[in-house]
Amino acid sequence: MTSEYIIPRINKYVRIVNEATNKKLGPLGIYTGQWSLILALHELGSATQSELIQYLSIEAPTLTNMLRRLEEAGLVRRETCQDRRVKRVSLTETAQERFPLWNQEIQEYRKQLFKGFAPEEMQLLSQLMNRLLENVKRK
Numbered sequence: 001m002t003s004e005y006i007i008p009r010i011n012k013y014v015r016i017v018n019e020a021t022n023k024k025l026g027p028l029g030i031y032t033g034q035w036s037l038i039l040a041l042h043e044l045g046s047a048t049q050s051e052l053i054q055y056l057s058i059e060a061p062t063l064t065n066m067l068r069r070l071e072e073a074g075l076v077r078r079e080t081c082q083d084r085r086v087k088r089v090s091l092t093e094t095a096q097e098r099f100p101l102w103n104q105e106i107q108e109y110r111k112q113l114f115k116g117f118a119p120e121e122m123q124l125l126s127q128l129m130n131r132l133l134e135n136v137k138r139k
Contacts, residue, residue: 017113024105028098029073033058035102037066038091041076042099046090048081070095 021032030038040055041047047055053063067089070076075095078087091099114122 020113021106021109024109025102028102028105030070030075030102033062034066034070034075035106037063037070038075038095038099038102041089041091042096046088048086048088049078050086052089 018032021035025031025035036056037052040052044051044055049060049063049067052058053060056063067076067078071078075092075098076089077092078089080086081088117125
């Protein structure tokens with residue numbers, strides 16, 4: 001396969017994986033992008049909106065919409081910092097209680113997704129994706 005077909009295939013795989021992930025998480029009340037944000041907050045504890053934008057590599061309006069929806073669902077809270085222009089975001093107790101269920105669903109899906117991959121193949125895939133990401137970041 002030549003490199004001209006790789007980007008369209010990556011896009012296709014991302015769409016398919018996101019769609020399948022949404023089918024797994026949707027009945028649990030969240031979706032793929034929201035899961036990424038929830039996972040980030042679970043790992044970080046709390047973060048400013050600027051930190052989340054950088055951590056997730058998303059645009060400010062995208063984050064704002066996700067936060068609004070998650071806040072309405074009672075899953076995140078935004079607190080104004082000393083500098084009133086800055087808001088710190090964290091998971092609510094409800095989200096922390098639901099996190100194990102969401103994570104279990106994702107882990108089961110991940111097992112299905114990577115079934116038949118040897119550990120060496122997983123490592124190679126990770127290395128290749130990291131290299132691709134580094135190339136994308138070089139402008």
